[in-house]
Amino acid sequence: MTNVYRLSRRGFCLCCIGATTMAATGGGWLSPRQSFAKALGIVEMIRADAAKASIKTYKLRGNVAILEGSGGNMGVLTGADGTLLVDAGITATRPRIMGALASLDNAPVKHLVNTHWHFDHADGNEWISREGARIIAHANTRKNLMAAVRVEDWNFNFPAAPSAAIPTETFSGEKTVVLNKSTLLLKHHPNAHTDGDIAVTFAEANVLHAGDIYWNGIYPFIDYSTGGSIDGTIREVEAILSDADDQTIIVPGHGHPVSNKSELRDYREMLVAIRDRVSALKRQKRTLEEIVAANPTAPFDQKWGQFVITPAFFTKLVYEGV
Structure with a gap:
């Protein structure tokens, strides 16, 4: 991976956790506790970095x-009914987003x-709303944006979030939107x-935007504080696979943005294998530190562990959910 993901207030500082962890250890990993400590005070750094981010259009x-x-x-x-966006990005990149849209x-x-509430996907809600857009999201996304949340x-x-950033229209299961001669199915x-x-x-168009259920070529973050889980991630990846065919373009929340069913299937197989390895070690009464030291992600690290969420941190996330 060569792209640098610049995440803001609700983006959980993923890139900086990975970068700080690797830099501090000369290529090794900090403990989960040390990594968490490094997250403090990083929000403004992310915002400043986002102000310089370039936007690439596919x-x-x-x-x-x-x-x-x-x-x-x-x-x-795009179309005669006005532009529709899936996710709002980070406000600091607004001029470049507007330039990309104008092109x-x-x-x-x-x-x-909004595919979910995290700030790397919803930071731009406020300015987009003030431009006259209505915001559609799941009811739980609205709930999380309206409240102070500890992760x-x-x-x-x-x-x-500010009042203007709160979704104005919510749903619970599925919703169909028809715009610009296109039918959009929004599925929880x-x-x-x-x-x-x-x-x-x-x-x-046979295009499916999976949000952060799918991270292409990198280990994902799972937000247990607002209802995420490793088993739920696997289950919902399987649901998306069922909804796709071999011609479907699948867009991940992070990673190279143009993917497909075959790559999503590889992602599912990685999640299942690591979940099963960590679960087996946990059943043996191993501590988290012992499980991290056993490196249960090793067969997958070269492909999935080179960026953002480190192997040690992903092991910790899986450990929480098994």
Whole structure:
């Protein structure tokens, strides 16, 4: 992986955790407790870094595109009904987001879908809302944005979002939106990355935005503090696989933004194998430190463990859920 993910207030400082961990140990890992300590005070660093982020545009099929570089991968649907975004990125990248959107279509942003509440996906809610867009999200995303939330795995307290950033329209199971001659299916995938994850399918283009249920080529973060789980992640990846076919373009929340069913299947196999390895060690009454030392992720680290969430930290996240 060569891209640098710049995550803000609710993005949980993923890139800096990995970078700080590796730098502090000369290529090794800090303990989970040490890593958490390094997370403190990092939010403003992330915001400052995001202010310099470049945005890369990927045109997919029809009038669907992806913007990469502002937190999570952002979906774009253009047309006469106004531009629709899937996720809002980080506010500091607003000028470059607007430039990228203008290169696709000059229509104003009228609709925004949040795949979940994390700030690398919802920081831009406020400015996009003030531009006149309505915000659609799962009810739990609205709940999490409205409240002060503590994420234990980052030892960090996140304040409630501004009122303008709160989703104006919510749903609980599935919702269909028809815009720009496209049919969008918004589907809740419970207790995966968070308790409010949704996937967005652009039916005619056969493009599926999976949000942070899927991290392409990197170990994922699981937010247990707001309802995420390793078993739920695996279950909902399997659900997305069932909804896709071999021609579906699958967009991950992080990692290279253009993926497919085969790569998502590899991701699922990695999650299952590591979950089973960590679970077996935990049943043997091994401590977390002993399990980390056993390196249960070793067969997968070269492909999945080179960025963002370190093997040791991902082992800790899986340990919490088995």
